Amino acid sequence: MPELFTVQTPPDAWAMFARAFTPQVKIERIATVDALDRVLAERLMSPQDLPEFPRSTVDGYAVVAADTYGASPGLPAFLTVIGEVSMGQAATMSVGVGEAVLVHTGGMIPPGADAVVMVENTQQAGADAIEVMQPVSEGQSVILVGEDIRKGAAVLEPGRRLRPQDLGGLLALGITEIAVAAPPRVGIVSTGDEVVAPDQPVGPGQVRDINTATLGALARQAGGEAISYGIIPDDRAALEATAKRAHAECDIVVFSAGSSVSYRDMTADVIAGLGAPGVLVHGVSVKPGKPTILAVAGGKPVFGLPGNPVSAMVIFELFITPTISLLLGAASRRQTRVRARLARNIASDTGREDFVQVRLETRDGEVWAVPVFGKSNLIYTLVNAEGTVKIALDSNGVRAGEWVEVVLY
Amino acid sequence: MPELFTVQTPPDAWAMFARAFTPQVKIERIATVDALDRVLAERLMSPQDLPEFPRSTVDGYAVVAADTYGASPGLPAFLTVIGEVSMGQAATMSVGVGEAVLVHTGGMIPPGADAVVMVENTQQAGADAIEVMQPVSEGQSVILVGEDIRKGAAVLEPGRRLRPQDLGGLLALGITEIAVAAPPRVGIVSTGDEVVAPDQPVGPGQVRDINTATLGALARQAGGEAISYGIIPDDRAALEATAKRAHAECDIVVFSAGSSVSYRDMTADVIAGLGAPGVLVHGVSVKPGKPTILAVAGGKPVFGLPGNPVSAMVIFELFITPTISLLLGAASRRQTRVRARLARNIASDTGREDFVQVRLETRDGEVWAVPVFGKSNLIYTLVNAEGTVKIALDSNGVRAGEWVEVVLY
Numbered sequence: 001m002p003e004l005f006t007v008q009t010p011p012d013a014w015a016m017f018a019r020a021f022t023p024q025v026k027i028e029r030i031a032t033v034d035a036l037d038r039v040l041a042e043r044l045m046s047p048q049d050l051p052e053f054p055r056s057t058v059d060g061y062a063v064v065a066a067d068t069y070g071a072s073p074g075l076p077a078f079l080t081v082i083g084e085v086s087m088g089q090a091a092t093m094s095v096g097v098g099e100a101v102l103v104h105t106g107g108m109i110p111p112g113a114d115a116v117v118m119v120e121n122t123q124q125a126g127a128d129a130i131e132v133m134q135p136v137s138e139g140q141s142v143i144l145v146g147e148d149i150r151k152g153a154a155v156l157e158p159g160r161r162l163r164p165q166d167l168g169g170l171l172a173l174g175i176t177e178i179a180v181a182a183p184p185r186v187g188i189v190s191t192g193d194e195v196v197a198p199d200q201p202v203g204p205g206q207v208r209d210i211n212t213a214t215l216g217a218l219a220r221q222a223g224g225e226a227i228s229y230g231i232i233p234d235d236r237a238a239l240e241a242t243a244k245r246a247h248a249e250c251d252i253v254v255f256s257a258g259s260s261v262s263y264r265d266m267t268a269d270v271i272a273g274l275g276a277p278g279v280l281v282h283g284v285s286v287k288p289g290k291p292t293i294l295a296v297a298g299g300k301p302v303f304g305l306p307g308n309p310v311s312a313m314v315i316f317e318l319f320i321t322p323t324i325s326l327l328l329g330a331a332s333r334r335q336t337r338v339r340a341r342l343a344r345n346i347a348s349d350t351g352r353e354d355f356v357q358v359r360l361e362t363r364d365g366e367v368w369a370v371p372v373f374g375k376s377n378l379i380y381t382l383v384n385a386e387g388t389v390k391i392a393l394d395s396n397g398v399r400a401g402e403w404v405e406v407v408l409y
Numbered sequence: 410m411p412e413l414f415t416v417q418t419p420p421d422a423w424a425m426f427a428r429a430f431t432p433q434v435k436i437e438r439i440a441t442v443d444a445l446d447r448v449l450a451e452r453l454m455s456p457q458d459l460p461e462f463p464r465s466t467v468d469g470y471a472v473v474a475a476d477t478y479g480a481s482p483g484l485p486a487f488l489t490v491i492g493e494v495s496m497g498q499a500a501t502m503s504v505g506v507g508e509a510v511l512v513h514t515g516g517m518i519p520p521g522a523d524a525v526v527m528v529e530n531t532q533q534a535g536a537d538a539i540e541v542m543q544p545v546s547e548g549q550s551v552i553l554v555g556e557d558i559r560k561g562a563a564v565l566e567p568g569r570r571l572r573p574q575d576l577g578g579l580l581a582l583g584i585t586e587i588a589v590a591a592p593p594r595v596g597i598v599s600t601g602d603e604v605v606a607p608d609q610p611v612g613p614g615q616v617r618d619i620n621t622a623t624l625g626a627l628a629r630q631a632g633g634e635a636i637s638y639g640i641i642p643d644d645r646a647a648l649e650a651t652a653k654r655a656h657a658e659c660d661i662v663v664f665s666a667g668s669s670v671s672y673r674d675m676t677a678d679v680i681a682g683l684g685a686p687g688v689l690v691h692g693v694s695v696k697p698g699k700p701t702i703l704a705v706a707g708g709k710p711v712f713g714l715p716g717n718p719v720s721a722m723v724i725f726e727l728f729i730t731p732t733i734s735l736l737l738g739a740a741s742r743r744q745t746r747v748r749a750r751l752a753r754n755i756a757s758d759t760g761r762e763d764f765v766q767v768r769l770e771t772r773d774g775e776v777w778a779v780p781v782f783g784k785s786n787l788i789y790t791l792v793n794a795e796g797t798v799k800i801a802l803d804s805n806g807v808r809a810g811e812w813v814e815v816v817l818y
Contacts (some may be wrong), residue, residue: 032607036626053613057786058669087643087669088603090613104669104784106603106716107616109646131663148787156792163818164626165791168619168718171607172788196496197581198441204499206461212578217445244560246490259598260496260513261468306517309577334817336745370747377515378557379581380459382574383565404602408743 001312005282009393010353011099013281013294017319018276023326026251032170035162039330044155046173049146053090053332058141061110061111061122061130062102063322068135072205076123077129085110100130109142113234116141134195159330161223184327186219186320187250188212188230189242191267192258192307210309211256218316222324222333224252234258236266243270249328253302254320255293256312264291267304271295274302282295285352285393288376289315310376314355314388334390338387340369345400348391357385358406367405385409414691418802419727419762422703426728429686429705430737435660441484442577444571447589448632448739453564455582458555462499463518463632467550470509470531470539472520477544485532486539494519495661509539509662518551524549564706568739570632593731593736595628596659597621598638600649600676601667601716606640619718619788620665627725631733631742633661643667645675652679657771660736662711663729664702665721673700676713680704683711694761694802697726697785719785723764745817747796750777757800766794766817794818 002174008016027041056062063079071077084102085091091110095101098276100117101110109116115136122130145356156166156172162180170178198208209231229246232239246253253274257267266336272278275298284292288311293304301323305312325332348354360371369389374381387408391398398404417425421719431463436450450542465471472488479488493511494500500519504510518525524545531539539738558564564582565575570802571589579587599621606617618640625635638655641648655662662683666676681687684707693701693765697720702713714721734741757763778798797816800807807813 033622033625036629051514051616052611055616055786057784058601061592085614087601087667088615104671106494106601106669107668143786149789165718165722165788165818167626168623168788169792171622172617172619173613174607174617176608192496192515198583199585202461202583205494206497207460207464207515208581208583210581213442213580214573214577217576220445221573258496258515260515263693264514313574334745357461360589374468375552376554377464377552379574379577380558383578387655409574 005279007283007285007290008283009028009351010283013284014319014322016280017296017301019292020280021301021323021326021328022299025327025329028107028182029177029179031263032167032176032178034176035167035180036164037223038162039328040156040158040162040178041181041329042179043158044175044178045171046153046155047175048173049151050148051143051145054145055107056103056107056109056116056141057143058116058118060103060116060118061104061132062095062103062109062116063100063136064095064097064113065115065136065138065140067097068115068117068132069134071135073133076081076133078125079130079132080181081128081130088145095202114138114142122358160331160332162276171253181328181330183223183225184251184324185227185249186224186324187227187229187253188219188247188256189246189253190231190256191234191263192231193205193234197233211307211312214309215254215256215312215316217304218313219319219324222321224324225329229305234263234266236270237389239266239270240273241276247274247297247300247302252320252323255304256307258307263307264304268293270329271297271302271304274298284315286314286318287352287354289318289355291318294319308377309355309379310381338367338406338408339403339405340367342389342398342400342402342404343368343370345397346371346391347397350394350396350397353393356389356391356392357381358389359384359386360406361405369404415437415696416692416699417452417690418694418760422693423728425689426703426705429689430710430735431708434736436588436810437590437591438586439462441576441585441587444576444589445589446572447571447630448737449565449567449571449587450738451570451588452567453579453584453587455558455560455562456584457582458560459557459581460552460554463554464552465512465514465518465525465526465550467527468514468554469512469525469527469550470527471504471508471512471518472509472541473504473522474524474545474546474547474549474579476521477524477541477571480541480544482542484777485542487534488539488541490537490539495643503746506711519698523547523551541654563818567695571740572781587595587658590737591791592632593660593733594636595633595656595733596636596638596655596662597624597628597665598655598662599665600643600648600672601645604640620716621722624665624714624721624725627722627730628733631730632737632739633733643672643675645679648675648679649682655704656683656709656711660709661729661732662709664713664714665716672716673713677702680706680711683707693724695723695727695762696761698727701728703728717786718788719766719790722791726745745777747815747817748812749776749815751798751807751809751811751813752777752779754806755780755800756806756815757804759803759805762802764802765798766790767798768795769815770794778813
């Protein structure tokens with residue numbers, strides 16, 4: 001199988017994958033109040049004007065603005081106070097020429113009034129009258145009907161990752177339940193005779209499983225639900241059985257393949273058996289992460305990742321995080337990027353993307369990206385790093401002192 | 410009460426608050442696998458070398474490096490293959506001069522060998538022998554004992570927000586349970602006679618509660634647990650009773666006060682009654698958000714936020730998010746910042762920090778920050794914005810075209 005494939009560049013690999021995969025967003029309805037970080041799956045129009053009544057933005061008197069023109073401390077405008085609008089109550093009176101009504105911040109402005117004079121710019125003139133010492137213009141200190149949002153206007157578009165204020169915007173309109181994308185189920189299958197669960201005793205020649213937890217956390221970060229299928233030994237029948245079950249139960253299947261050639265070939269064969277069109281890419285020109293498999297089987301994306309932790313994480317972010325976004329109907333999650341100067345020369349081959357793990361150091365007020373060297377088999381390469389520098393396909397390296405972009409984890 | 414206080418600058422307000430507040434991190438033990446985004450609350454040392462045995466990074470033959478010196482396709486080194494180390498098994502043989510043992514990627518390297526020749530650089534020479542066509546140096550393609558992390562070395566420091574790879578680093582060492590900071594309980598009390606729950610019918614003069622959901626989501630984003638105490642009407646006894654309950658049950662209490670002066674004064678009085686030292690700051694020179702209360706009562710932080718949504722969010726990020734970080738024992742959450750050119754003049758008063766909500770637009774390849782104008786009472790000011798530009802205390806404004814820093818939500 002593998003010998004039929006040639007190594008693809010990451011953009012070509014993604015294009016081949018994307019052509020074969022038609023994402024379908026699964027939808028569920030949830031309470032708006034629980035929808036932080038979820039992806040909206042419907043187009044929402046405002047069912048009402050917000051506010052539905054004109055509101056005051058200050059404590060003061062609702063007036064006819066024209067009554068205050070020319071008012072000054074020396075020559076105040078005299079108005080009769082005909083009542084008060086209590087908070088949470090409808091105004092029961094209307095304001096005519098020469099009249100004023102006491103209103104509170106956020107309260108309803110009575111019909112007839114078109115502005116509010118701040119209480120600080122008035123003084124009492126007997127029990128039921130005030131003097132206005134400063135003019136107000138029409139609309140001053142008033143939130144108009146529909147000024148926040150108009151009835152029928154688009155509230156939020158599908159694909160939006162909901163932020164705290166978005167929940168507020170929906171609830172302000174009484175939209176207490178919304179359609180959001182269900183988190184894609186990401187099945188994670190670890191393989192390898194040498195791999196044991198982290199809570200089990202580990203003997204000579206054995207290592208604890210890292211990738212189930214690390215890849216699961218990456219899947220959750222991307223908006224997916226991680227489902228672990230445990231650790232499968234180097235046994236074709238066992239791997240096939242688990243692969244079929246994960247493929248049936250999940251929206252995406254990820255194999256964290258053993259690192260040796262025999263494991264990788266077996267994983268490729270098993271993926272090929274899951275359905276058409278099968279393996280699309282076997283080998284990507286990226287370092288670390290070359291022995292990567294991209295497949296679509298029966299409409300579902302299936303990935304084979306190298307077993308070593310650095311490669312697995314690089315490839316997850318390169319291909320699986322964007323696939324989860326497709327299944328959420330969302331733009332990719334925002335990456336935090338900082339510019340920094342590279343602290344050491346890094347060589348690379350043209351025709352290959354290199355991902356170098358770096359930590360950041362500030363020297364004389366400048367941010368430097370210091371490569372964390374360490375084989376891609378070492379998890380502490382990732383633990384000790386803060387982000388990744390990509391050396392582009394067409395570059396043969398970057399010199400110390402050059403500016404690079406660091407994508408923070 | 411309020412008249413005793415003068416408006417403080419944000420840095421002074423924070424300093425007065427921080428002097429009166431001694432954060433105590435509450436600790437809980439959880440499974441490492443569930444600890445994504447949690448804050449580590451213990452100093453962890455590595456209980457072992459990782460790896461505990463030397464491992465191969467390739468498929469090939471474990472050899473004595475010196476045996477291969479000078480080897481070439483024309484003059485290969487001839488070695489006797491004395492066995493194979495299976496994955497997950499301890500090596501049962503040792504490698505002497507002139508000998509080689511077949512090993513797989515990630516597998517154990519037998520005693521005596523100090524390098525691995527990649528299988529691609531060998532050829533079979535009979536049933537039990539190989540020819541090595543290229544020399545290897547000592548340590549080549551070998552992960553040494555403790556190369557990932559050494560026994561007794563610091564693994565992670567307390568205060569770390571755990572990332573996917575950090576979970577992997579812990580599990581690789583068999584650390585399956587860890588002490589993390591318990592999420593601070595943030596009690597949110599909404600007040601106002603005009604405020605109704607979002608799922609209730611809303612009459613004239615009434616508005617739906619936004620802040621319980623928005624502030625709750627901000628609290629969760631910061632690493633806290635949000636607890637809603639519902640909507641309390643403008644009734645002193647009711648507010649006092651709820652305040653006492655929230656203060657007893659939570660680590661932080663946040664009042665989203667009604668916007669009118671009477672609400673604000675009542676909130677200040679109720680906070681003052683919760684315990685010593687009480688209200689520390691009443692009024693901060695920030696726009697929007699001036700009528701803010703910072704208090705510490707019986708060792709617990711208590712905040713009074715203006716009721717309008719934009720102010721409430723600005724003040725939450727300014728004071729409450731950092732307070733949650735203190736209670737987590739963590740550095741503040743990372744903010745995503747982008748540089749952009751301001752699309753319009755913005756005036757400001759010296760001695761006041763202004764927070765202007767902006768959306769980003771790319772024009773001719775340059776990013777521009779376009780102010781989203783709208784009164785701070787409008788939730789859609791926040792919904793339509795992507796971030797905030799701060800106009801510094803000592804600035805009287807920023808001109809259109811100048812470069813500013815946008816903190817993205």
